[in-house]
Amino acid sequence: MAEREAERSVSQTVRAQLALRELIVSGGLRPGERISELQAVEVTGVSRTPVRMALVRLEEEGLLEAIPSGGFMVKAFSERDILDSIELRGTLEGLAARFAAERGVSSRDLEPLKECLNEIDGLVRQEPISMEAFSSYVALNARFHALLAELSRSPPLIRQIDRASALPFASPSGFVMAQSALPEARQILLIAQDHHRVVVDAIENRESARAEAIMREHARLAARNLRLALRNRTHLDLLPALALISAG
Amino acid sequence: MAEREAERSVSQTVRAQLALRELIVSGGLRPGERISELQAVEVTGVSRTPVRMALVRLEEEGLLEAIPSGGFMVKAFSERDILDSIELRGTLEGLAARFAAERGVSSRDLEPLKECLNEIDGLVRQEPISMEAFSSYVALNARFHALLAELSRSPPLIRQIDRASALPFASPSGFVMAQSALPEARQILLIAQDHHRVVVDAIENRESARAEAIMREHARLAARNLRLALRNRTHLDLLPALALISAG
DNA sequence: TCCGGCGCTAATGTATACAGTCTGAATTCA
DNA sequence: TGAATTCAGACTGTATACATTAGCGCCGGA
Known part of the structure; x- marks a missing residue:
């Protein structure tokens, strides 16, 4: 060996x-x-x-x-499975955001989140987003969501979110990169980034209900975008990739 | 072998x-x-x-x-972990109830749920609930929650609920039985049963928001009861058992 | 030509042998 | 006497050999 x-x-x-x-x-x-x-x-x-x-x-x-x-x-996933998974994750992340807001977090804890936000800002500022930038975005976005989960300070919830995120959002494959060329991609990213910003603000101000609601909305946006994307390209092979980009 | x-x-x-x-x-x-x-x-x-x-x-x-x-x-669980798990499960079951209400279920699908409800009714009608009856209740309650999850028709969600339910609610040990002697036990069961009834009604009438809200409330009640129970008996060993009874 | 039974092959499930490593204790030196 | 080092024991991680079963094809008969 x-x-x-x-x-x-x-x-x-x-x-x-x-x-x-x-x-x-x-x-x-x-x-x-x-x-x-x-x-x-x-x-x-x-x-x-x-x-x-x-x-x-x-x-x-x-x-x-x-x-x-x-x-x-x-394992094979249906379109419905993936849409449900997006909403599921949104629900769990909503709970995480609520926990974070309820439990209260120091501004020191929010620092990494804000850094992440700024880095993403730098990326989406580019007019046509390059494939490299998009690749970075995917990583940063995952990082943001992971940090948000951590902020809940609830190991069971963090574990569950981890499980829920693992699956249909897994592959940073070539397909995903191809999506970055779509004209709508930048719009989606900008809206998603706005959601990110709102949830951080809500947590900072201890608005738990708002924090939870925005994460759910975030997921609903992702689900809607995925549904739209599926109208255009109906290759089921693309589902995981599309889910990723739509999950913003 | x-x-x-x-x-x-x-x-x-x-x-x-x-x-x-x-x-x-x-x-x-x-x-x-x-x-x-x-x-x-x-x-x-x-x-x-x-x-x-x-x-x-x-x-x-x-x-x-x-x-x-x-x-x-x-694995060791803190009190906070278990309380969080209860709320987590409530959130997931709330989503399941909402899915069921949104997606619409035939009265035929609701039949098993209602049967379960009636059987539980027969049990909680007894004035001092016997240990055997309580044991049956635990099984029936688990069955009800499983059926509810199934009603969402969402494999990813069902899977997640399964995972969330497995853990701190696991043990039908002797401790649980001992709890049935508590005077408050019957009250808790009656309220929990009322929740069960409401969620079935909400699903039947396609009131998705109400269906989701009641399952969350159900969990909050459970968490509150657990917290109260912990005030009296502070043995951490009892936590899983208490969680079970409180999860109603 | 089609259906059914029989046998084979291949892949999984299980058991066990082997090697590396971590723990813990005992011994020795400062 | 205390601390450090070394040695021994055990336990995990890995590899491989064995058995059992399921799938599949071939052959024979109707």
Whole structure:
């Protein structure tokens, strides 16, 4: 073993999990397609035991589905599933925002959030948003949402949001980048950024109801945009990617 | 192998998972206590491989926590964690109720819910509620909440509710039964049952906002009762049990 | 030609052997 | 006497061998 000397620090299980997740979200395996252990062994380069562990974790994560007769397949999501997931996440994040506002946060805690906001501002200011900028936006947006969840100071809620976010919003694939060329993209991003700003303001002023409402609205906007996007391009393959951009 | 001929139908992994979960929620292992694989092997009677799978699943489920240096320990929950979990579940169930109301359900779909309601009615009618009746109530209440989640027709949401419900509400242990003797128990059950009735009515009449609001209120009542109960008896060991009764 | 049964192959589920590492204690030196 | 270092034990992480089962194709009969 130890064929690859680099990055031997992390466990084989984690490496397998990352590799398989990447394979799934990048579209290397079609939804509904079976994923055999030996196949996974070849892909990841580790033994069957860590591969199995990774598969179990990915199942719990929601990316895989157990086949009754044994083994796993890539989980397939309907359009409705993804729309629901967006609203679900919005609801959870609304609760997180409410908790943050109710519990009260110091301005010191809000600092990272505001930094994030400013960085995003710098990105969306560009007129046609470059693919690189859009890529950065995706990362920053994820960071903002993660920070917001943390602000709730509720481990159970943070955990749940993590679970809810993991799935249909996973892939920063090529499809996503392609979306950045759309003329509406910048508009969506500007509105989403406005939502971000409002929620920070609401939390700062302890307006819990407003904080919760805006995050729900944020999700509703995302869902609406996804629905619109689906009118134009009906490739189901694009769903995860579209969900990502729509989730703003 | 096959030392126990009975129940060879289910896989070793599932058996191990059930046995270990029972061990944890029944209090056989204290929160924070480490659970070694060999120990688990002795308890479950299966080999290390299925035991490991079960441990990973239980970690993803939230009952266990990974120790950085390796292995797992029983997860410890603070009072705040449990209160948050109750509110979290209420929020998710509120969304489920809203989905059900928005999407519209046939009276045929509501039939099982109403049956459940009637059965609970029969139980709470008794003046001092017997331990057996209370035990039945716990089961029926869980059934009601599961049915409600199903009514949302949203697999992602159902899954999430399942996850949120699993944890601090797990153990139907002896402690729970002891609670049934409390004089306030019946009052709590009656109010909770009223909530149940209202949500079914709201869904039937497509009042989505009302359906959502009542489930949130339901959770808030539960949280308040738990807080009150904690004033009297401050044993942290009782938390899961108290959460269960308070979750009504 | 079609249907059914039988056998094979391959993949999963399980068990166990092996290696690396962390913990804890005991011993030794300052 | 205290602290540090080393050694031993155990436990996890990993790899692989074994068994069982499900799926699938082929062959034979109607």
